[in-house]
Amino acid sequence: MGKRRSSGLSKSLILKGIQCQRALWLKKNPPDFEFPPQPELEAKFAAGNAVGLLAQQLFPGGVEVPYEGLSFPAQLARTRELIDDGAEVIYEASFSFSAIFVKVDILVRDGAAWQIHEVKMGTSVKDVNLDDVAIQRYVLNGCGLSVSKSFLVHIDNSYVRRGAIEADKLFASEEISLKVAARQQSMTELVAERRETMGETAEPDIDIGPHCNDPYACDYIPWCWRHIPEDSIFDLRGSGVDKFDLYSRGIVRLQDVPLDTLNAAQRQQAEATLNRQDATDPQRVTAFLETLWYPICHLDFETFNTPIPKFDGTRPYQQVPFQFSLHVQESAGAEPRHFEYLAPPDGDPRRELIERLLAVVPVDACVLTYNQAFEKGVLRELAKTFPDLAEAIDERLANVRDLMVPFRRRDVYRWQMRGSYSIKEVLPAMVPELSYAGMAIADGMAAMEAYHEMCALEDPVALAELRRAMLEYCRLDTLAMVRILGELEGIVAHSAG
Ligand code: SF4
Structure with a gap:
């Protein structure tokens, strides 16, 4: 294979190259290919920034070396200046060694040496985090800095927010010095290999494999898997x-x-x-339908979760409901009545949401969900949060049933479901005229992002349009359930007739 001039590396490029050398090469040599958009990346990036900023409170009084507005050489020079001036804590300190550029989330002076504190949004230490810090330590050592200790600062998901966020409770810090030092030993060789890959003129001959999704879903899956x-x-x-x-x-x-x-x-x-070929077992469908009763309330929540709890009494990554859709059917085949709630853009929506829900779900109604673990989890959290409503919530909880069951058991299977029992696959197979395709919001993740967007929107026209799309999506989720249930009832009626 021919060679060409190698270029600089960054920590993220090396990490990409540890997952797959072909990914590293593709990053430097993007194929002429239309990759699908990844709208969730921006939100993830913003959440990561917010977490990083908050973690700085663990070491107050530091000085930041900003990324925005400063060239790489200027970031390096500013870091050197801060070190020489005796800074105790530096945020986003920047270093370059052997043409590898890294930024250290929090660098803390420790006598004649320095501590690295790497901040992550996850809730535990992962192997990829160790590689991440090993690269930083390698570069710092190369720049002549001694690293006394390394830490991974991650989210502690047992923290419950009470008032202002307490950074010392939101974060847990784990010392990873020994593991990092062990990984650093192979870093020179590893970097040399990655650099060689980057210098190749032809795409590396690396086939697809489990590495395409480990530790992350690779950006290049649409390209490498196109065959x-x-x-x-x-x-x-x-x-x-x-x-x-x-x-x-x-x-x-x-x-x-x-x-x-x-x-x-x-x-x-x-x-x-x-x-x-399709498969249907009318007897098992009949048995399932016998576990339901009318009136049936088809219920769906939309929730968001964030690493930094937004409201009092919530934990990191807790599913916080902000929207529900409810179709109520009095009898089989009856036209359903529709109820919905979408939180206003400000404030904690939970109390109002559950009060509205309790007002429209009769105490003796069957509450039908699709994947009951999710809706039950949300209801249980609400019962814990509002003890005065716990009894009323528990009554509804006892009546929750799961429309996913006959599809998970494959009592009903359509070949178009492709082995899945997700409502996104079941709906078009069972009710082809109803579809999520073409909707502005077409899945739970998009709904969650829409909620965050809604909270930040100021333009009333854009806000109204976004809310309309959010309501439309959630409404389809429960309308889909009404129609799928109708199909199941049709199967039983047909087999009896
Ligand atoms: S999709 Fe798989 S083979 Fe292709 S670059 Fe990514 S990890 Fe490597």
Whole structure:
């Protein structure tokens, strides 16, 4: 393979290269290919920045070396100046060694040496974090700084907010010095290898594998996986056959898989897909419907979760409901009445949301959800938060049933569901005329981002438009349930007739 001039590396490039050298090369040599947008990245980036800023409170009085507005050389010079002037704490200190640029979240003077404090939004230390800090330590050592200790500062999800955020309780700090030092030993070699990869003129010959999603879903999946046909082994759901083992043996198309190597669920999926075949067990559907009763309240919550708890009494990453949609059906086939709630852009929505919900869900109604663990979890948290409403919430909780059950059990299976029982796959297969396609908000993640956007919007026209899209999405979730239930009732009526 030919070589060309190598260029500088950054910590994130090296980390990318540790996951996959091809990813590193592609980052430097982007293919002429239209990648799907990743709108969630911006929100994640903003959340990471907010967490980083808050963690600085653990070491007050530091000086920041900003990224914005300063060139790389200026950031390096400013860091050197702060060190020489005797700064005790530096935020975002910048270093470069062997053409590798790193920024240290929080650098703390420790006698003649320095401590590295790396801040992460996660709730535990992961291997990739150790690599991250090992790169920083390698560069600092290369710049002549001695590192006494290294720490990973992460979110402590047992923290409950009471009043202003207490940084010393929100964060947990774990010393990772020994593990980092062990990883640093191989850093020179590792960096040399990555640099060599970057200098190659041709895309590295690295095939797809489990590394494409470990530790992160790689940005280049749409590119590297483009040779995988529709109806492939990778569509098989659940654990069972080792798909990469099949792939390595040249078995990629579903039709080439020896069916006797699959477990029962995967075999059913494969056969159904290949033969465009559906399966229905009316007796089991009947048994499921007998666990429901009218009136039926089809319920769906939208929630958000953030690393920094937004409201009093909430924990990091707690699912906080801000919206519900409810379709109430008095009897089978009856036209449902629709109720909905979407929180105003400011303040804690939980009290108003649950009061509105309790007002429209009759105490003796069957509360139908799709994936009950989620809605039950939200209701239980609300009961804990509002003890005066706990009894009323518990009464509804006792009546929660799960429309996902017959699809998870495959009492009803349509080949278009592709082995999934998510409502996003079940709805178009069961009720083709209803679809999430083309909606401005089309999944729970987008709804969560819309909530954050709504809280920041000032333009009343844009705000109204966004709220309309949010209501439309949530409404479809419960309308979908009404229609799917109708299909199940139709199956039973048909089999009885
Ligand atoms: S998609 Fe997989 S093979 Fe391609 S660059 Fe990413 S990790 Fe490497």
